[in-house]
Amino acid sequence: MRDVRMRGFAERADVEEVSDFLAGTVSELPSEPVGVAVCAGRVLARDVASEVDVPSFRRSAMDGYAVRGEDTFGAAPNDPLALALLGESMPGRPFEGRVTPGSAVRIMTGAPVPDGADAVVMAEVCEEGDASVAVRDAVAPHKNVGAPGEDIRNGDVVLRAGRRLRPQDAGLLASIGVADVPCVGRPRVRIIVTGDELLPPGSRPSGAHIVDSNSLVLEALARRDGAAEVLTERLPDREDAIRAALRDAPAEVVLVSGGSSVGREDHAPRLVSELGRLDFHGVAMRPSSPAGVGRLPALTEGGPERFAFLLPGNPVSCLCAYEFFAGPSVRALGGRSREWPHRRATLPLARKISSAIGRVDYVRVAIESGRVVPIATAGASILSSTVRAAGAVIVPRGREGMPEGETVEVLLYDEAPA
Amino acid sequence: MRDVRMRGFAERADVEEVSDFLAGTVSELPSEPVGVAVCAGRVLARDVASEVDVPSFRRSAMDGYAVRGEDTFGAAPNDPLALALLGESMPGRPFEGRVTPGSAVRIMTGAPVPDGADAVVMAEVCEEGDASVAVRDAVAPHKNVGAPGEDIRNGDVVLRAGRRLRPQDAGLLASIGVADVPCVGRPRVRIIVTGDELLPPGSRPSGAHIVDSNSLVLEALARRDGAAEVLTERLPDREDAIRAALRDAPAEVVLVSGGSSVGREDHAPRLVSELGRLDFHGVAMRPSSPAGVGRLPALTEGGPERFAFLLPGNPVSCLCAYEFFAGPSVRALGGRSREWPHRRATLPLARKISSAIGRVDYVRVAIESGRVVPIATAGASILSSTVRAAGAVIVPRGREGMPEGETVEVLLYDEAPA
Structure with missing residues (x-):
């Protein structure tokens, strides 16, 4: 891989090529x-x-009185x-005990x-006395009695691999007695932010120094995508510091913000290439x-390869x-879909x-x-454009643009939704 | 409020009435x-x-050489x-220092x-020598120079009250030097689960004892809706224990699962009425x-009223x-929309x-x-129906049902999205 610093990219990969590479290389964690x-x-x-029936017994579906249905035949509000x-x-x-004829x-x-x-x-249709109950309506046999296994039967597959567990799925797993749920692991994400000009979030920008905003955006996006742990390390533009951070980052996904281009201080591409392999640079x-x-x-x-x-x-x-x-890689490592997670409007x-x-x-x-x-004013440096925007439209590689009205x-x- | 235990509800409130009451009563936390x-x-x-301009200085949009544009006029690849x-x-x-005529x-x-x-x-269009740089293309004045305030101007309102902050909003706030962001408080949620039959999640169901699943469903839903803290307390069906739990719950929202109906052991409605006010019971x-x-x-x-x-x-x-x-109340307390937060399909x-x-x-x-x-098999006790389902349809009060094809x-x- 030639050093592109101060020279520019000889050629750029297609987005699709990079995505296909990642789809073929990044797989679910254990x-x-x-x-x-x-x-x-x-x-x-x-x-x-499930290894149990739910319910495991005949379950009442109502507050009331357990009876032999036939004992109530003929009961009526006035009778x-x-x-x-x-x-x-x-x-x-x-x-x-046992409910015998004529009892409840x-x-x-x-x-x-x-x-x-x-x-x-x-x-609601009964009136309780001292040692008896007056029933004012007939009830058919089996009425308001839930059969064992009516919710879940012993042996039923209740949830399939790949399912992102809903609140009610967690409830269901508890109800069948599962204590530990076999889940896809979640990637750890390490964010390395480089730049001598950067102050940590919470600082006030001053002179030539600006506040690092990328780490906050990346942290929130990585959490959205299911990262287990997201940590940021802020480094000066020094090769040795960046090399050590890349070499030692205890994370399946390493995000390097800044220093990725063709400037003098853009060490990251060469360092990734030196330590491991730079599969693509320039898209x-x-x-x-x-x-x-x-x-x-x-x-x-034998540990997992790390993606940079x-x-x-x-x-x-x-x-x-x-x-x-x-x-997409963070999501795929955690077993989620690579697809854009966004809601859509057409x-x-x-x-x-x-x-x-x-x-x-x-x-x-x-x-x-x-x-x-x-x-309109949507240069790459204008973060406020993503704040003012409702969302993004992707123009595919094969098109010169999109006409008004499309x-x-x-x-x-x-x-x-609002 | 009359005691409905073993008698049933004399009349039920409309869903709309309850929702309107909550919309009028539950408001944003400080x-x-x-x-x-x-x-x-x-x-x-x-x-x-914003109290600053972003950027606060004239910012280079490229890796390259800062020049006086006019000094490059006439430069060409072969010249x-x-x-x-x-x-x-x-x-x-x-x-x-200062870039003087003929320098970079x-x-x-x-x-x-x-x-x-x-x-x-x-x-990419330059070649650096020992103490000079050869420029192979002309550049117009102002080109690749970002003006101070081009992203954000001092005084601009960058984000409005009520906004649910996106990842990029957090970045923007950092970039203008905000350390502490004024956010709507988030409600604490206390879940009180009552029932002598209930075992804690992680147990195996046994005999007449079943595993509490509601707490897990409620915990996950409350987290989805932005609760600050969600804690569950599991209690036997004992009036004194439930009274103490309701009285002392350190939470803006108290969810009581079980014991809400008209059965003998349904203490919760009467206790809420005794300790505070039971606005609705039976819907x-x-x-x-x-x-x-x-x-x-x-x-x-002077503290906030708690909703049960x-x-x-x-x-x-x-x-x-x-x-x-x-x-909707958990969301509204935290400043979010009361609307259903679900994605929709029509x-x-x-x-x-x-x-x-x-x-x-x-x-x-x-x-x-x-x-x-x-x-079909979708009784209120069948949790698996919500696991098998893709979602829910609401049939409004004024309708007898919905015909095939609607x-x-x-x-x-x-x-x-998948």
Whole structure:
């Protein structure tokens, strides 16, 4: 790999080529057991089958009285039938006896239906006396009695590998007695931010010194994409410091912000190449053309290879290169989909978008009166363009642009509907 | 409020009535300062204006050489012009001198453009010698020089109150030197799960004992909705224990799972009424008709009122009552939208849905071949119905149901597109 510093890129890879490489190289991390109480949002590593029936007993679906249905036949509001009250069955404290003809047992929703009873008559149509209950409506056998296994049967596969666990999935796994859930591991992400001009977030910009914003954007995006742990290291533009940080980063994904291009102080590409392999450097896209992708050796014998993403320091380029290359990889390592995670809107363009054949463009757009408006002052250094924008439109490599009126898909920046 | 235990509800409130009550009663928590490094995802409590220009200096948009544009006029690939190289301007380490006629300063992207220079010629068209640089292309004045304030101007309102902060918003706030971001507070949520039959998650169900699944579902939903802290307390069906838990819960939102209905052991409604006020109990909906909403007194003089949500113990009812009443309140307390946070799909019904006028139904549905299929075995106790379902369809109060073929909106359970 030739040194491109102060020379420029001889040729740039296509976005698709880089994405295909990553799709073929980055795969799911090994599975790990995750406590059922914290598994929601994680990705299931293998199918889970139930080893129990839910419920495991005949379960009352109502508050009322467990009876033999036939004992209530003929009961009516003006013609109640009296049944002897034998006791009660509560959730967790079942009635241990048997419901014999002409008798009833008070029962609560979720409690086991006692032997002998085949129905539950609801409380609202009954009137309890001292040792009896007056039933004012007939109930058919089996009514309001949940059968064992009606929710889940022993042996049923309840959830499939690859599922991103919903809140209710976590509940279901708890209800079948799972303590540890086999989930796909989650990548650790190390962000290395380089630049002598950078002050840490929370500082005030001063003179030639600006505040590092890329680390915050990258941290939030990596968390969105399911990273286990996200740590940022801020370094001066010194080769030795950057080399050590790359060599030792205890993370499956290393994001290098800044120093990725062809400037004098752009050490990162050469260092990745020296320590491991720089698979791509320079991509036919706008912004983010100086982006790069490489691999760093495992930290331990037989450990996982580490992926390095070189993200240009310009804030929009940084965000864009993350979204195209690093984001899908972080998600894929954790078992999630590589696809854009954004909500979408499909709307017509209010103004044309210009691009160039052979290059992918990431265009920030506003949505005004149901139409998509490309944001004009949208250089790679203008972070506020991604703040003002509602989302982004991708112009594919094969197109010179998109005409006014064309219906386009917008990747929306906001995660939830308003 | 009369004691409904073993009697049933005399009348039920409409869903709309309860929602309107909550919309009028639950409001945003006071704002709190949040470190800029962790503000992504939070809701901004007030407008933020910039007190600086970004950039605050003339910034190079390229790696190359800072020049007086006119000095390069006439330069061409076969006819380079030589300029004297005076030094370099690096990000954070500007060139302190002045670019005089016929001279240039090596400059990196993001570095301050020295006085005297009005353009940056890109590195790729230059060749550096010992004390000079050969320029092979002309550059117009102002080219590749970012003006002070081109990203953000001092005084600009950069983000408005109510905004849920995106990753790039956090970056923007850092770049203008904000250390603490004024965000809407987030509610603490206390989950009180009652039931003698319940074992903690991670246990194996046994005999009449089942595993509590509702706490896990509620914890994950409350986190989705932006709760600051979610803690679960599991209690036996004992009045004194439940009273103490309600009275002392250090949370703006108290969710009571189980014990909300008309059974003997359903203490929660009466206790909320005794300790504070039970505004609603019994709602015309299916499932979740025994749901209730009330208020508990502030823990400290002048502190915030606490909201209590009585959620039926049946797992689907619990989820449904959370989604209709508690979820919007958790979100609203934290400054988020009360609206359903789900992604939507709009598709035709493959089979009719039956309901009843005067009642709102929450129907679990699958999506098969682009059509919406109501799930048949979908009693309130069947948690697996919400696992098999792709989402839910709401049948409004004024309708008897929805015919086959009608286009309906599905609230999708999965958070991200596949």
